[in-house]
Ligand SMILES: Nc1nc2c(ncn2[C@@H]2O[C@H](COP(=O)(O)OP(=O)(O)OP(=O)(O)O)[C@@H](O)[C@H]2O)c(=O)[nH]1
């Protein structure tokens with residue numbers, strides 16, 4: 001179900017997005033990706049720790065790379081390069097945030113090198129990450145230190161969208177309380193979160209939508225890998241079973257996964273790419289070229 005407040009963009013050819021999914025172990029990163037993929041299963045979803053952008057061995061992020069093409073009848077097709085990175089699984093987590101940022105910067109550095117080449121490589125593949133989804137444990141009240149540190153760093157080099165996963169494990173009141181605590185912690189720590197609101201005040205309709213989305217941060221999502229075919233044979237529905245019955249992920253009105261899905265596959269896909277290119281990469285580029293000029 002698509003929220004009626006979300007305006008869809010007209011389908012575009014060649015929609016593409018590079019997605020980084022970060023968070024503590026077991027926060028539902030792979031399940032999110034599977035649900036987003038609109039497939040009954042993605043082969044190799046727990047995939048190799050190489051592949052994709054890391055094939056040249058220069059990135060050493062230790063993430064899992066996954067390429068998917070989302071063919072959901074409700075949205076234009078989008079091809080997604082996903083990198084799934086688990087944080088907080090080591091006893092000593094110092095350096096994990098830096099490692100992620102290094103990965104993000106390495107992709108910028110590659111394109112910068114390409115740009116200043118006299119003869120450009122026509123086959124150059126742009127591996128810059130357009131959006132980082134940061135998965136926050138539903139049961140934590142607010143943010144822990146590692147989450148704050150990682151998000152502070154990631155937000156400087158990527159469009160960052162925080163998510164509370166497994167929202168179905170909280171009551172409505174618990175969810176509201178947890179959202180408020182996370183919003184407070186994000187603000188206190190000056191985490192740079194993706195802004196949905198338009199700087200252009202003329203765009204009233206979009207700004208209403210932007211404010212609606214901004215107020216939703218962190219998005220509270222429920223996802224599942226269990227699937228069945230919907231009424232239309234091209235429709236795949238994800239469900240989660242409970243002792244009291246089952247829920248269809250796509251049909252739960254309060255599930256903000258459905259809103260986030262529209263954001264990623266349609267409404268903000270271009271904006272995420274544009275901001276990566278024009279704001280975040282541009283800032284990196286200026287810093288690098290200035291530091292070269294000084295040295
Ligand atoms: N109740 C509930 N469980 C979920 C949800 N999403 C995922 N899970 C379950 O949580 C467990 C972990 O999910 P994964 O997707 O493997 O988590 P992950 O973040 O990829 O974990 P790592 O690879 O260890 O970092 C699985 O048993 C999922 O079925 C959800 O929305 N609600």
Ligand SMILES: [Mg+2]
Pocket residue numbers: 029030
């Ligand atoms: Mg996983």
